[in-house]
Amino acid sequence: MTSVDDRERQVLERIDKARRRRAKIKDERITLAHGAGGKATHTLIEAVFLEAFRNPLLEPLEDQAVLSLGGPRLAFTTDSFVVHPLFFPGGDIGELAVNGTVNDLAMSGARPRYLSSGFIVEEGLPTEDLVRIAESMARAAEAAGVQIVTGDTKVVERGKADGCYINTAGVGVISHDLTLGASRARPGDVVLVSGPIGDHGITIMLARGELDIEADLTSDTAPLADLVDRLLAAAPGVRCLRDATRGGVATVLNEVARASDVAVVLDERAVPVRTEVRGASEILGIDPLYVACEGRFIAVVAPEDADAALDALRTHPQGTEAAVIGQVKADPPSLVLLKTEFGGTRIVDVLVGDPLPRIC
């Protein structure tokens, strides 16, 4: 195990050096792109927040920190939700706020246990909307097996906060010995996705009604801890799990490629995308690989466990459409490549700009 830890330390040191070199934020003002999850977000996080807060637990920049406080290992995470509109087909901001944090915990292999909820409410929000959102959070918490145990409510003046913003933080318990992380992918590993991608992002875009498209599509928002439990029990060779939210599968895999210093090669034909998502994406001029899901994750799995992993996912109701979508290679390091349906290969770069603002 020492050699793996050594390798990891070296990789982290390399990434850290590269970060310090690269992480200069040139924009004089914050733009929507800084919230898109792509290149600008990474620069902002590394140049401003990591630079200021630097510590070993934050450094890996995973979606959760893993803590030891004298008992079992704990996962700790936070997410703010600013989705617009507040209610959309298949869910609402409340359900999203619970599932999003539950899933960030689950991606470390933790069993999500306790959530906080911080509301920033706009003056004038109909009380019944707030009740509806709270009830939706309660249902989502029950479905995910978590309790909302502490909270805070602020109210800001009319015109701010678009109805409401919600922050949830979460604590979960890691009861296995696996260490999962974006820096753990190795050449030869297999890349799986737990289901069709992009449903959530496209649902939100259509719900805004600015596009003259109708599609029979709902958000994929769902708590993923059960599915992850099943996967980890069947396939201890899981290296890394990431839910493909803001920035989509492309962003998540770029993070893995970069953190592990490997190439990720995707097979376009293998990536499950619903016809409605594909159609709407074409009209919007967006690649579905960049569209957010709120109930799908990517798993990077050691080759010997790939079949068991796929089986485990497919036999769970949330993973029936899971698929192997690519492989990890040694070269070219830090890049995601896509083998297209037409036999070509192109680079799937980190997202620049924000084609889908405020989707979560």
Next chain:
Amino acid sequence: MTSVDDRERQVLERIDKARRRRAKIKDERITLAHGAGGKATHTLIEAVFLEAFRNPLLEPLEDQAVLSLGGPRLAFTTDSFVVHPLFFPGGDIGELAVNGTVNDLAMSGARPRYLSSGFIVEEGLPTEDLVRIAESMARAAEAAGVQIVTGDTKVVERGKADGCYINTAGVGVISHDLTLGASRARPGDVVLVSGPIGDHGITIMLARGELDIEADLTSDTAPLADLVDRLLAAAPGVRCLRDATRGGVATVLNEVARASDVAVVLDERAVPVRTEVRGASEILGIDPLYVACEGRFIAVVAPEDADAALDALRTHPQGTEAAVIGQVKADPPSLVLLKTEFGGTRIVDVLVGDPLPRIC
């Protein structure tokens, strides 16, 4: 000890019944008063959030939940900060966001350890403001002995979020056997405050520049965990600690009076208030008892430990102006009374409306 627990259970049941009876929210829309920390906030929390999320850890409605996850007891809390302006004499939103959550943890007697930070940034915020805020958070975290280990950044369109809102959640470790809580006050207990009240709220009001008042006043924002450590070591008879933030000392003591089914009788002459705060409060028509502090707390202490508690506070740099300000009595239950400087007695009710919006 069983009898204390039994009594507590009975009190909680009584409160719970009362809440279910009372907690009907009549307003059809959310108003600024719902964010003021007073009567409307309580109704909102009880009628909407507690009603939806109800569970034994949330039920006491303390400022933090106490968790057991197989190791030491943990405290878990969250707070969103929407203070306007972002920078003010003596601090900024970043420092406030760290100290606020550190203090909510400290009030349970926990040693604050790990923080999350969730930023909601307004498009157009000068990057250097964000850097300044992050650096201020880093300094505050170091001063408080905590690490910011996980985070999230969202960006919303220009005109929303007033520069930025920050949510921090925190985890701390409770390494003593004391159980502190608003329901633990007993007739005969002594009420202390750790220093002069209202500095923060008045500083924010003056920083907005809408009033033609100048005063040599700075926010009292400070991390209180060291001071609490010292207090608990010297006075194991501490029943309850509450930082007097939104809604001020009056609100906190009303929560204690209600949760413990006791009267709190304050001596107006004993309450430390700086001349500048008193003056500005008079002009603003506000009672300093309702003005927020961000670095002061109320301690309810068993009578035999009151002297030791006061000594412990006064010999710490943050508590030099600590004072005994009142006593707990049996009657009239659930009320806070003030013995005025002129020898009269008046009820200090829960805050109605919001005289000081967006002060934290």
